[in-house]
Amino acid sequence: MKPRILVTNWVHKEVLGFLQTFGEVEANVTRVPWSREEVVVRAQHCDAMLAFMTDHVDEPFLSRCARLKVIGCALKGADNYDTEACRRHGVALSIVPDLLTVPTAELTVGLMIMLGRHLLEGDRLVRTTPFNGWRPILFGKGLDGAMVGILGMGAVGQAIAHRLRAFRCQISYADDRPLAPAKEDALCLLRSELPRLLAESDYLVLALPLSPASHHIIDADALAQMKSGALLINPARGSLVDEAAVADALERGGLGGYAADVFETEDWALPDRPAAIDARLLNHPRTVLTPHLGSAVDTIRREIAMAAARDIRRFFEGQPLHGGLVGRQPIQPVVLA
The missing domain is CATH 3.40.50.720 (NAD(P)-binding Rossmann-like Domain)
Structure with missing residues (x-):
């Protein structure tokens, strides 16, 4: 059975196509972020989540999303993601440490x-x-x-x-x-x-x-x-x-x-x-x-989302995560600063 993958923000069609090669994808196809409650309700029925700066994953979030197994974050700074809560719930968490x-x-x-x-x-x-x-x-x-x-x-x-x-x-x-x-x-x-x-x-x-x-x-x-x-x-x-x-x-x-x-x-x-x-x-x-444009180069944003998507695939293939913070160890050490 294919894993169900939630994509909380708009991504390039190439990223959606890649995710669809190994999972059933539910994606936000608009440029407007879902509310936290809407993300929670959708994530309850998913095995994986491709997440972004607009998301906040903490203990209350994970307590309501027991099916969730891995979160691939299309970002570098994971300060809006509670790594200890992810560890307690057995949810793997990865970031993209270098492209930004x-x-x-x-x-x-x-x-x-x-x-x-x-x-x-x-x-x-x-x-x-x-x-x-x-x-x-x-x-x-x-x-x-x-x-x-x-x-x-x-x-x-x-x-x-x-x-x-x-x-x-x-x-x-x-x-x-x-x-x-x-x-x-x-x-x-x-x-x-x-x-x-x-x-x-x-x-x-x-x-x-x-x-x-x-x-x-x-x-x-x-x-x-x-x-x-x-x-x-x-x-x-x-x-x-x-x-x-x-x-x-x-x-x-x-x-x-x-x-x-x-x-x-x-x-x-x-x-x-x-x-x-x-x-x-x-x-x-x-x-x-400016409205958080630090990584807002079209080709770079595509590669960032694709890198997070690849880590989700690696998780389900049993491979180490390139940007792993919680769960399977990264192939190379991740430097946050």
Whole structure:
């Protein structure tokens, strides 16, 4: 009997076709996520689930989905998935650890340029007022020679640093796990402590996974330590920052701008997460906010979903999971940071 597989969000037809070669597929074919309750009701009758950022798997979810055996997550950061609950219920859990790195690094550089060079303000100006040529306005920050601090130097942090070398940035990083000296030299990196990173950076880029230790690592105290007029860039996880404190800092003028691709409201596993993005961030002229586009490259998204689908197939074939976090061990070690 073929396993029944639930796909909670839209995927490319190639991914559905692959899943259909070994399972009976029930898929969300719209671009709108199902509610949590709808996912639970559907998952109760399924053996496997291809899951995404919009899903939250915890003890109550698994208690209602006793038939579920494996969850293949089309994502890297599994902070919305309770690994211990999966272990207790005997549900295998896998992620896609490597395909998101490059597009996320690309977007990060784009956010830095958009915020530093006032591109959104310039676009609005041209669209809403008569344009009569150059004026001495909207002078901003460039990347050439800028002091860039990267908080977190895992795969994404290193990919960002690699791309910023072309802009001749002076790059420092803070991470509890230092890189090997040869890697630091290759990327032209200087390791620093967080207080110094905050005080000296023209651009502070967040590249940490979300954990209890990193939750609100950029809070009111950290923002007060930042260089006046510095720009904060968050392509990693919304709850690395206290968004209300960021809005306060923008209103006071100490923080020069905030660019984010991720938001606290997305971090479903946190019971005290805000229900919406702070309106002050939405309305402030010095913010650049994008709807979690870090991996939104068409070919990459197809490959991410396909990688998660392949792990589901491996599970039913009795093979190790490439991105396994719970259950059968991965073929190669998975690095989350």
